[in-house]
Amino acid sequence: METHSPPQIRTAISTSYAELSDTLRIAADYIAENQVEIATRSLRSVASASGVSPASYTRLARALGFSDYEALREQARSELNKREQDSFQDKARRLRTDADQPLLPRQVAACIANINGLLEDVDQELLDTVVDRLDSSRKIVLIGALASAGFTDYFAYLAKWFDDRWLVAGRNGTTLGSTLAGVGPEDTVLIISKHPYAHRSVRAAAVAAGNGATVVVLTDSHTFPGLQYADFHFIQRTESPHFFSSYAATLVLIETITGMLVARAGSGADARIQEVDKHNRLLDEFENV
Structure with missing residues (x-):
């Protein structure tokens, strides 16, 4: 036919x-x-x-x-x-x-421009609102696929130093569905997705929104189909002389969000960081230098 x-x-x-x-x-x-x-x-x-x-x-x-x-x-x-x-x-x-x-100076210049663009592209009031929402959530689920997967791991690594509510969905033996099945209105699902967009990230946004969770998206363009399900979103510039997108601005935004959360957590974060550090050393996670 x-x-x-x-x-x-x-x-x-x-x-x-x-x-x-x-x-x-x-x-x-x-x-x-x-x-x-x-x-x-x-x-x-x-x-x-x-x-x-x-x-x-x-x-x-x-x-x-x-x-x-x-x-x-x-x-x-x-x-x-x-x-x-x-x-x-x-x-x-x-x-x-x-x-x-030489590629290095061109790549550096592009990344610096992308990072500087955050000051123009990110609304501080919106950022404060999102950080407040993360701070008050029962749990925060991070979702990233393809090139974005490693950045959700990094996000969770930073956050778990001072807060045990964070988890990465669909990793370490758990399925994406099993994690999303437990989310609801008290939770936040944060999705990182850059072009080419992963189908699972779009579907995860739809499922999370359907379950009543707050959906936050970090992406590179308004063309990301999952934006229709987002309560909040941030667009980061990804220009690069390389053939693929740069995540430099996204890394700065991730580190900014976690830094703002530490500031809100107060002395409780200090105690958690000290406890995590102690256990890391007991488990010999770090090389002694």
């Missing part, structure tokens, strides 16, 4: 625009100019922002050749991801083209 690829959204709009009603044209204009919003936000949010009913978006999707609105949204995600993938390939080619230029 022959299958057909879904149409490109802008091409479909251009082809069908003359036949659309005034209302569907308003919806089509919004989709054409706000593809990131279509890819990342719920239909209800898109309808509210554009002033067009959800039912009109469903009718528009069918008029453009999609089975339903969800199929149109998946196409928006696919197109955005394709643009990002093309960017990776272009960067890899440039690395070969610029092989005679």
Whole structure:
């Protein structure tokens, strides 16, 4: 049986625009100019922002050749991801083209720019709110896959020095599902995900939100599909002459959050750190120098 690829959204709009009603044209204009919003936000949010009913978006999707609105949204995600993938390939080619230029100073300059960007990109009031939420949570579940997995481990390593409520989901013999089954409104799920986005991170955000947990996302773009489930999110710049994303700004944000939590914990954190250090030495975790 022959299958057909879904149409490109802008091409479909251009082809069908003359036949659309005034209302569907308003919806089509919004989709054409706000593809990131279509890819990342719920239909209800898109309808509210554009002033067009959800039912009109469903009718528009069918008029453009999609089975339903969800199929149109998946196409928006696919197109955005394709643009990002093309960017990776272009960067890899440039690395070969610029092989005679030292990479270290370019990489350092890019990381410094990304880190400096945190001061512009992160709202201090929002950061305080998120840290307050983490401080008051029953437990904090960290989720990261692919390149982000190691950074959730580092996050947990820092946090567990002064706080035993933190755990990394889906690691060390536990499944992602078994960890998420225990979360609820008193808990926070913190997800780190950078392009290319892992399906399990998006699904985990949906499950956590469905269980009533607070969802916090650290990502590199508003195109991350899991943002539609997030209560709070932070976007970090990841520019790099390398073909892959830089995590330098994300590391600074992780270290900032844990530092703020230590400051809130007071003398209790001091006692916990001292106890952890004592047990590490009893277990001979550190090399004596």
